[in-house]
Amino acid sequence: MSISSECSPNGETLIIKVSGRFDFSSHHDFREAYEQAGKGVKSYLIDMSEASYLDSSALGMLLLLRDHVGSSEADIQITQCNPEVLKIFKISNFEQLFQIS
């Protein structure tokens, strides 16, 4: 479980990469990743390619991010989920709140 983040070269997209289990133990690092990002960030990309599992507190963290950005206009993409993780997002109705692939 590790969280790493970087900005796109133009500073407009913050890429947060989640590795291993995405659970409550990541909440501090995950929050820090988006709270410390520059003012110019307009969109967020959560890279799940290295994430193995996620639990319900991770769902809460993603909602917090959405709230932090401003719920309705939030441009948050969650990408490269494995099929099983995708299913969890689907069951939780997250597909209506985020762009998930």
Place this chain on the structure above:
Amino acid sequence: MLPSNFKILIAEDSEPDRMLLDRIVRAEGYRTVLAADGQQAIDAFQRELPAIVLMDVMMPLVDGLQAARRIKALAGENFVPVLFLTSLNDEKFLASSLESGGDDFLAKPYKPIVIAAKITVYKRMVLMHRTLQQQRDKIAKANEHFRREQELAKKVFDNIAHMGCLDQLNIRYLLSPMSIFHGDVLLASRKPSGGLVVFLGDFTGHGLPAAIGAMPVSEIFYSMIAKGFGSESVLAEINQKLKAILPVGFFCCASLIDISYKKQRVKLWNGGMPDIVLKRQSGELVRHPADYLPLGILPSDQFLPGMRAYEMSLGDKVYVWSDGITELRNPAGQMLGQEKLVSLLEQGDKRNAFDDLLGAAQDFSENLAREDDLTMAELTMLPPESVPSKDPLRFSGVSTGAQDWAFSYELRRQSIVDFNPVPLLLQWALVVPGLQAHNQNVYTIFAELVSNSIEHGLLKLDSSMKSDSAGFRKYYALRAERLQHIDQEWIRVEVEHWARDGGGELVIAVSDSGAGFDFDSVSKEFPKETVYSGRGLPLVRRICSSLEYVPEENKVKACYRWALDEKV
């Protein structure tokens, strides 16, 4: 420096001439062997093995020509120059003496300067010939050693690459290696759900480098298919591995065929291979061209394999081949080509289409050194009931793992405070063959039930605290603080699994020593999107066939039913 055995044989019946020659030759620093007739010359040759022979033509008993022939025969592949000594000037005779095995003449009367010069020339040739022989033998020996090593390595390779189920009746294939190893890999494995997955890979290059790449491919393929991973995950894993180990510029073109008998369906993936062709019983051909890059090129975050599904009927066939087949050239230099093969399938007999393809490949490759590896395969759709459903979990070459078992695991004190039992529990549960494909669901059940027990059962934390970012922080700070006071508390995880026809049932129950909690209010419905907590148990409820609470035991019990063929 001359080798010590570098002697010169002088065969001359006239004694004064023999003595004269002996003096001249020894004056040049050579050792000599003397013979007075042809028979003596032959005997001396066998005894002393001289390097050069000076031979009088006219001698008693056995004449020079006969002796020369005999000596040449005895010398075998060694080069022993025979120089005839003659006073004859008849050109016809000189020519015929060379035909009988002589290499040159020395005319009488002898001129020391000419004799010395000729011996020097032939000495040079003899030494050069010996050097060539030594080098040849050295190369042959090294080559033999290399070949033996390759044969041994091939045995190991074959055991790994061909432990699959290519021998099944509905698979026909041709796998003809260009060298002992080849750049093509053909793997077939039955899925735990009873279907079949076939992988055809064509590595850039041949021989050892290609074979080395094939090893991890087959390892990953067989172990992941056996554990129930989907074909897309297998491709992604192979791609990642090859990307990591292959040098830049090396990659593996591949196609993957995933047949489900139950659903009478095939899923295809083509990364840089010739078209995969689906031939229906109706005669219709469907071509699935390469729509992805080969394996080992893209980094894993850019490699997203998607597969296309095609409905199939009983007897429909799928054909795959590597470019070694399409690039075959006949003696006229024409290439066999993709279109020719497809048209053969189009016209060909329904039953013997594979034989037609084999025939065409043979016609084209006749008398030619194979330029590439030739690999092709034909797979036939079987009826749904051909899957042995009574015994779905036992398939070739793979240990079946435990299916019927139960365990109970109790966490106390320190292990509640700073140990996360979920990965361990997950690992134990996933030994069930095929359950790996459901790993996130099983993880969800363990993770949510365990944290529910810790946070609500034992620590009495109130989820409504998590109403904003600060609340989240406070909640987990409080969690850490209350954990410090854990003393006599415990959490018990009871897990049971039993096999059912084509799948299984996993029951996970978690109880704790706490005072209980309001189960219904936290498990029934998903909270609204503005609420950041309370999704755990509703999620488990959606995944499971049942979720219940036993208040008197403080126990939450989830029952998860799963099927092998279920698409996640």
